[in-house]
Amino acid sequence: ARDVVVLSADLPFLTANTVRRLLTALRAAGTDGALLTDADGRDQPLVAAYRASALRRELTTLTTAHDGLTGLPLRRLTAGLHLTRVPDPVASFDCDTWDDIAAARARIREHGPVLDEWISAVKAELGIELDVDTGVLLDLARDAAHNVARPGAPLTTFLVGYAAAQAGGGPEAVAEAARKATALALAWPDEEASGAKPGDAEPGTDAG
Structure with a gap:
């Protein structure tokens, strides 16, 4: 060579x-x-x-x-x-001590790869096989936190997962439930200002 x-x-x-x-x-x-x-x-x-x-x-x-x-x-x-x-101060960072390893782990947590490891571990623990589009779910969590309230982020993603399971599961079901919830979250501030909430039944209609 x-x-x-x-x-x-x-x-x-x-x-x-x-x-x-x-x-x-x-x-x-x-x-x-x-x-x-x-x-x-x-x-x-x-x-x-x-x-x-x-x-x-x-x-x-x-x-x-x-x-x-x-x-x-x-x-x-x-x-x-x-x-x-x-x-290159980042790529040249080497782990010679336990403190170096702790610093590297902290940086990894900030930059995302740990999410892949965590999701794989959770799927294994729960015994499920599903390709998770983390970008879609993180965007949904952001929109819920920003437009509704911070606690709305984890609650919304939980409800999306539950709805996807009710619809038969799979990536398509997750994507569709996330799409609906995202639209709801984005519309929430305007609807709240007008006094009506997205999803409320129109007067004289059957909410069921």
Whole structure:
């Protein structure tokens, strides 16, 4: 291979886009390697893309000079390389301590992937198989909280789930119930201002 990508296993925010950025920087600059730098500007040589030929050259030099590579720090290898630096305080965040892991988990909770894990766990616990469109349900919860009241968010999503089950279940039933509830939530402020609530029966009609 012409290029070698090195990635450590303690990078919770590393993405495929990060790897593409490193390879693009390496090829554009024509240097021996491209590596990330962290929030403090420190090099992260284990999040990098290197020219294979440059690595072989430096490894050969170090092996000859030290009669082997055992015990040598990585910085001895990278010191002989001409490197391009790519700042990325997020992707370069590594978990070396329990505090680092706690910080990473807190950040993940803020950015959503934990929802997928949680939904999978809940479905397994409840013994159900259903593809959940989290975007639709979160939008519905937002609309209910904003247009009705904050406690309306979880109550509305519960009622949507119940209605979908009554209609036979499945993604289509959830989507239809969510559509109706969303329309109701969006219309709620105007109807409340006029004194009538969406869903109220017209005078002289049978509410049943």
